[in-house]
Amino acid sequence: MGILERKEREREEMRRLILEAAQKLFLANGYEKVSIRNIADEIEYSPATIYLYFKDKNELFFALHQQAFRKLINEFAPIAHLQKPMDKLEEMGRLYIRFAFENPELFDLMFIMNAPMEAIECREDIWDDGHQAFHVLQNVVQECIDSGAIKHPDAERAGLLIWSMVHGLAALFLRKRMMIFGEERKKNLMDEAYDLFVQTIRKGL
Template identity: 55%
Template sequence: MGIVERKEREREEMRELILEAARKLFLAQGFDKTSIRNIAEAIEYSPATIYLYYKDKNELLYSLHEAGFRKMMEQFSIVATVQDPFEKLVAIGNQYLKFAIENPELYDLMFIMDAPMETLSCREEEWDEGARSFEFLRTTIAECITAGHFKNTLDVESASLTIWSFMHGLLSLHLRKRLTFLDDNREMERIQDSFKLFVEMIKSSM
């Protein structure tokens, strides 16, 4: 490995170290209460080092946000080989559940925390990552309608929002520990059962 390649690898490793520390602190104590100095202390470097890689705290947050969506969309890519649109929709749902359960902190940052949306608002930018992932769902539902599914609706956006809302609500209850009141150690099983029931409800409305 040459000097240039080694330096680039070291820079990438430092970026990852900074991002990981920022992610933990943002989630543990909140975006507003976390400073660049806090992040620097967590990785035992000076704040000046972080500024070599990221302009400010907002850029750090946005990088984490983007990374989360890239990872989620990579997981969605495995459903591309599913031919039947409805089966593809179910597969997307399963992957969405899997991503959130395996990456609860990322899901929190992407879909629950206010800070990323406030950051975008301050920068007068649109939520492109959310729009792209929603378009992936919307396109799949449009394919379902073309294939003869969802005969009772032609409103692709409403159908997409309804399905996403159910999935997000179920996961938010889990991630915010609102299902612990059931107290029977069957939370994961209940989530899967709830998803299966939702799929059956959709089928019965076709």
């Protein structure tokens, strides 16, 4: 009965093909400017075919969103080589911000856009990637607590505080809300603000 398995393989292969084309076009032209028809053209299939593999555009976004999370978690890997927990935390924040700068479209999909979350509405248990990524952070925070570098005892709470701060910095920048600081000042100001953040939590958290 290898035939059903082959069908399943072909189905999986087709999903991969669609996602690859979608990713390529999105990264090249931005989400706003890519339509289902563009993606269909890229893979040389009819637009209707895409709907045989994804319920709607949001589900396609969610699939890419999952891939992007895997990429981010991979980029966090090098922190394991650092000795001091607090250094790990500091480096994680920097990696988060660097990821946002180098992959603005992916970052958008992962943390800002509504579309991917609308695909899993009312199924909060399903969002494994988010869970996983936050746990990487939470574990490092726990290490900081265990080593006495962070005094506050709740790693989840402290983790959210740290995530929010770093995310806020990246999100305000990417969504052009730092225009108020001027074109060449804003990048420096971000680095300075991040340094100040690290300094502050080392002292007070």
